[in-house]
Amino acid sequence: MVDRPVPAARWIAIWLAQLVSLIGSSLTGFVLGVWVYQRTGSVTQFSMIFLAATLPAVLVAPFAGALADRRDRRRLMLASDTLAAVGTAALAALVAADALAVWHIYLATALSAAASTVHQVAYQAMTPALVGKRHLGRFNGLMQVSRAVQIAAPLVAGVLVVTIGIGGVMAVDLVTFVVAAGTLLLVRLPAGVTRPAGSGPAEPVLRGAADGWRHLRERPGLLQLMVVFGGYNFLFGIAGVLVQPLILSFATADTLGVLMFAGGAGLFAGSLVMGAWGGPPRRIAAVCGGLAAGGAALVLHAAAPSAWLIGVVAPLFLFTLPIVNSSTMTLIQTKTEPSVLGRVLATARVVGDASVPLAYVLAGPLADGIFEPLLRPDGPLADSVGAVIGTGEGRGIALVFAVTGTLMVLLAATAWARPVLRGVDDLPDAIPAAPAAPAPDPQPSDVDGAVPTNR
Known part of the structure; x- marks a missing residue:
């Protein structure tokens, strides 16, 4: 450092x-x-x-x-x-x-x-x-x-x-x-x-690539945090793929543009808040709280085919994204020694992001092949779930949002219930606090009355 x-x-x-x-x-x-x-x-x-x-x-x-x-x-x-x-x-x-x-x-x-x-x-x-x-x-x-x-x-x-x-x-x-x-x-x-x-001598890249995984395995709290983050990214990926089809099922393309802008405004606001605040002292609380609030907002996407509703809950959901992401990143950076930080960050990226391509691949088939047929006017769930969130085009996608949001809330509860993960903030910090500005050296005149000299 x-x-x-x-x-x-x-x-x-x-x-x-x-x-x-x-x-x-x-x-x-x-x-x-x-x-x-x-x-x-x-x-x-x-x-x-x-x-x-x-x-x-x-x-x-x-x-x-x-x-x-x-x-x-x-x-x-x-x-x-x-x-x-x-x-x-x-x-x-x-x-x-x-x-x-x-x-x-x-x-x-x-x-x-x-x-x-x-x-x-x-x-x-x-x-x-x-x-x-x-x-x-x-x-x-x-x-x-x-x-x-x-x-x-x-x-x-x-x-x-x-x-x-x-x-x-x-x-x-x-x-x-x-x-x-x-x-x-x-x-x-x-x-x-x-x-x-402290980066040490060079070593083969293939051997170094495995060091990040070993480092995380020695710190179960950080490893579990990455697994939770991977689950979060998977659920977020499904919602990200399906939000535009959900909106277009009941609104025009112009309305879609307005709602996408509103969602971006929520994300921007969350970024500015975290930029000014930095997060709470116990960052795992911000991670779990952001997951729970984001999950609740996803569930509300399914409540009704309303542009006004999406205009409120989409910015709310995206407001929580910077809270989860920045708190997770800060935990990794503060709890990892600088000499291995790059490898740990890379491994965290693999664990956290590997689920995203899977979400992209699964989102469409899940919506088109399973959930949309369930909520057709004559579908199996038309008289039960359909009585609450409606039936017809797009309501199966809405059900995906309800399920995804519920799983996100459960993910937050599961993470908070694990003592090792809940105590990740208590791991020793690898980053020292910034040193105070050094006091000026005493001049010889301050000590023995001699004439000061330039140094």
Whole structure:
């Protein structure tokens, strides 16, 4: 760790530059998805983009963690940004040549996901040394602003596509890469931030990739926290895939856009609250409380086919997302030694995110093949559950939300009932508190009356 905290202006500059880059990437991701759907008319081919964006991240994460603990983290971030920018530039060239194909987008998306994983693991691994223990919870809250940006991206991207086209959006994305990389190069950071002094000698990446798993197994509280987080991501993934079909079952596309914006506003508000507050002293309480409140909000999605209802409960649900995410991340960062933090973060990412592709794969078949038939006007549950939440198009999806929300509440209760997990805050902190500013050395005149000398 560094001896003195990095000035706030420096890490705020890095955060802002990374946020700008993420905005550019989100714009590109949205317009490419629209291009695929418009060209193919296939929901399956469209959903393959989500798979290409998540599966490589899970596969690459263990190696990213090993690299983050053995290499300069700033250089890793720069290298991954460069790789992602090359993929975007290649797509822009194909658009300009009118030669873009769907498989090009899948390949570029997978490449960008792999590069982004290396970038994020390196970024999160150097965050504790960058901001210090005092500001860690607040910084992780601000990091959640990126989720709100991704939800708001369609509103901006739609305007840009009309005005400057897909190629222009990609050009904007490339400019944001330059902003992020330039800021990383220009901001002065101590060596202890970019590469911990205790990182030790280099070792084979394959061997290092397993160290994060061993470290978590030795700390059951953290491992159980990651399992809970994986369950949370699975349930969140199902809701994320089905929320748009749920809304479109009773509302227009224009209403969908308004409600998506409202949800993003809730997420943005939660990020700002966590950025200002940082979370409670016992962060596991924030994790479990956020899970329970989010689950209750998901259940309320099913109450009635009402845009006004979704306009209230969707922002409420997404408000809890930064609380759960930032509190979980802060626990991992504060309870893990800096020398292995990259590998532990990577393993946590695998455990926590491996369920997301499964959620994407299962959500559609669950809704279309099982739950929607149950709540048709003549379905098996029409006279029971249907009497409460209604029958017809979209009400089976609503039942999925009710079940998902109930499972999320039960997950929170189960997590809180486990003493090892409930006591994870009591594990020794691996991050020392920021040292106080050193007192000035006594001058010789203060001691013996001699004339002060310059040092």
